[in-house]
Amino acid sequence: MATVEASGSDGQGVETSVTYYRLEEVAKRNSPKELWLVIHGRVYDVTRFMNEHPGGEEVLMEQAGRDATESFEDVGHSSDAREMLKQYYIGDVHPNDLKSESGKQLRFSPLEFLWWLSGSKPN
Numbered sequence: 334m335a336t337v338e339a340s341g342s343d344g345q346g347v348e349t350s351v352t353y354y355r356l357e358e359v360a361k362r363n364s365p366k367e368l369w370l371v372i373h374g375r376v377y378d379v380t381r382f383m384n385e386h387p388g389g390e391e392v393l394m395e396q397a398g399r400d401a402t403e404s405f406e407d408v409g410h411s412s413d414a415r416e417m418l419k420q421y422y423i424g425d426v427h428p429n430d431l432k433s434e435s436g437k438q439l440r441f442s443p444l445e446f447l448w449w450l451s452g453s454k455p456n
């Protein structure tokens with residue numbers, strides 16, 4: 334775990350600090366005693382929320398210690414549900430462990446792109 338302090342340039346005012354967690358650490362919190370999950374690069378401790386989740390505790394258990402972004406989005410959670418996330422936020426995924434979300438949207442691998450280029454050349 335690493336904590337980064339970032340404070341405002343005026344020396345007073347808002348001070349924010351972010352705690353970074355490695356995915357390895359998140360993965361250990363995969364039991365009903367301690368249940369963390371990742372949604373959009375943020376880490377949530379949903380241990381005390383498990384019994385209250387309207388979608389049931391089983392689905393949270395299935396995602397325990399993992400990146401639950403896709404399943405969270407697949408359900409089409411309401412804005413109320415998104416608002417609730419804040420209560421359980423404990424930190425961010427360590428930058429070295431972040432997969433690029435835009436990377437997933439690449440339509441071609443670099444090799445396919447070369448094939449595509451060579452195929453589309455005149456004559």
Ligand code: HEM
Nearest residue numbers: 377379387388392396401404405408410411413414417418
């Ligand atoms: C901290 C994370 C989560 C919060 C705060 C949350 C909150 C909620 C809330 C408030 C609802 C009621 C419907 C709504 O307002 O959208 C709901 C329903 C539901 N959630 Fe979650 N949820 C979380 C994570 C997940 C995850 C990871 C899954 C994985 C599949 C999931 C699956 C469901 C399902 C299946 C329903 C029932 C939908 C229905 O009956 O129409 N939730 N959740």
